[in-house]
Amino acid sequence: MKMMVTKIGSKLILVVGITALLTIGIFSYFNIRSHSASLLAEVEQSANQLSETVIHSTRYDMLLNQRDRINKIINTIGEQPSIRTVRVINKSGAIIYSSHQGDIGMLVDKNEESCYACHAANKPLERLPIKGRTRIFRPVPASPRVLGIISPIYNEESCWQADCHAHQKSQTVLGVLDITISLEEVDKQIQKSEMEIIIFAITAVIALSFIISFFVRRWVVKPVNELLKATNQVGVGNLNYIIKDKRKDELGMLARSFNNMTQKLSEARMQLFQSDKMASLGRLAAGVAHEINNPLTGVLTYSSFLLKRTENNPELQEDLKVIVRETKRSREIVKSLLDFARQSVPKKNEADINEIINRSISVIENQLTINHVKLNKNLNANLPTITVDANQMQQVFINLIVNAADAIGQSGGTISISTALITLSPYGITHIKKAICPKRHDLIDNEYKIDGMPSIKLKIISSLGENIVHFDPVYGRNHHSTVINELKDDAKVVCPQCSSSLMEENEKCPQCGSPIFNFEIPSQGKFEACTKRSCGWQRWDAVDNEGKREYIEIKLSDTGCGIAKEDLTRIFEPFYSTKGQKGTGLGLSVIWGIIDNHNGTIKVESEINKGTTFTIHLPLKHVR
């Protein structure tokens, strides 16, 4: 595995590692402690038992005062490898029996640590719990530890009645048995388990770190790197970079909103690019206008002056009149060029669409004539005025006509422009631009477009599982994504973000009786639709109540090369161009933006080698 030192990843791993180390360390510490304590207690217990056994087994020999036998027993016991010494000490502190023969007869000091528990108050205690009688010590520093246990030998009836008469009745303790046991084995065991636990702890920490690093890499480092790569791409100006990662976590959401952001950014940049283009065109036009107007002034002043001076020469007058007239015409052309280039802030005014079309044509008429393009105008003279940005609309028409001329090419053809006043019902054309769920989550999905418009994203939950459906944003058109054909009866339509239900419980579709669902369109009321796809019933009261609306319809068709079917859905996307190196690919997307900004729609129909028709509908009254 390639080790990448990613800051956030290694930090996370470090923190998790330290936490694991601490937890496992503390746990191991207490574990070792309790383990060694229980081991010692076991040794203590067995030492105590051994003492009892020694006392009981020597008892009979004691009564008979068989010292040789006692000695033998003690020696035998003392020979066991784990037992260091076995000693019997009498009341006066003298060692009377010992597994080490040399010790017999020696006196032990009452103040010695091993005796102190009983003899602290000078008067011996008679009974002590096991804990008080044991001691752990090292006889020589650096030698293995040793556990010592002292068991008192109590006076019993049989003792004072024995034939030796060595003890009196008044005595309670006759002496003590002192056994010391080497703890070497126990210590070894404790050490071994300590080692085991430490190895376990280290393995656990390392394993944990690897697991964490694997998942951190998978869930954090990889998507973050992807995001980083994307931001770098955006940084160097590639706004078309899209993060393909479709995970559902926060980073996935971040990636999606990042995609959304870059998309918005690229749209804004496009607008900027366009306005920049217009601005430089404006500067160019201004320069050209100034340069041309000066020589034109020479022509116009001299010719009009001559016209004045030759009033009695009708022959000359006729010719001069032509010069003056044509110069004046040039003046108008330069003026319209200046007006077109001077595209200021968008401002909507009442304007006559026919006039705008005529103005647009006058700008490019010459180009059309050169290319043998015939222009058919069929403008409805009785059109009402409409609130539009005349400059922007002129840009739309000029772009469309230039495109049409390009499509026709050099061989010649016809461009037809017609305008008409039409009445359309809102059903089938109104564009849903905003949609929210009851918890106010945005349902518009900018990433999935249906006929160039961002779709409405819905989630369907049924017994078959969950599915995402992209709903057609045009009221009544039903061009939904083809993921699901028919909804099951138990299906529920929910918000894809919060899964809150969009179903309308108490109502059924008035056409087919299927369940219906709804979502809110901010400031434009409720939008209802049938869950049955084949039915396709929809209701949008706020728009229906406004009734049929009047539109100005502008149709622009050419007899050019046409657009291939697979390209038709994409021509309004930015940077999509069929002109190869010639075009910027901005024209149609800008046109779409302008028409959309006027709450209008633009549609395209085309047939290869027959021609293309663009249909624009502009609403007469402004909607929110």
Add this chain to the structure above:
Amino acid sequence: MNKQFDILVIDDEQVIIDALNKICSTEGFRVDSSIEAKEALEKLSRNSYKIIVCDIMMPDVDGFEFLDETIKRKISSPVIMTTGYSTVENSVRSLYNGAIDFIPKPFTADEILNSIIRGLRFSEIQKKISSTSSEKNDSTIIYVPCPAKYFRLGYSSWASEENTGSILIGITDLFLKVVESLEELDLYKIDEEIIQGNQCAALKSKDGLVHNILSPVTGRIIERNEEVLKEINIIEKDPYFNGWLYRVIPSESEYELKQLIPCSSDRF
């Protein structure tokens, strides 16, 4: 040294100087010319001119700087501005800064001649005013200044805001006095768009001259005064009230009115 001229032409294009020289000389005017504004300013300090025709786009000192300089030096000769870059801004700015007329290039002989003739009459009227006020004789009112709440574009047209948001447009009395006797008025049609600083009407005087009226605001014509078309004298009798020309729905009145001269500034 001190020569008397009628017209000073300033333009960086020799062909235009030549053309104007020819046109004006034929009409009997004495024409002096200069190819740059600096030289023209020197000439102004030596000679006197009745009127100046100045181009805007010139190297070094441009037309606006020249205009400011003439006002600073209190040169009484009125200035007519021309330019090949005939934008609304240039037109309105010229008139706001004290030019008496703005003629976009290219112009015909008649267009510039009419403007010059008007300018000469304008300067005569100005002279008359200064002579009458020096004699302290206010009994002869030469022209009626426009009402205080009105705005004017140069000295030719006025605009007045109405309560309803629409704007009335008309011709100032001074302009009418300069034109002298009216014969015919040509107005635009209802629903047509007029643009600030561009032509909005044409006046024909009895001497056969045609005078273009520049619109003080941009907007759509919603009503025009049919009375003045029938009886043109109404304008001369009452230029500020009954003699209005158009009622328009302005598109940017707030901004545009700031580019006009408030008539209240004419009161003293």
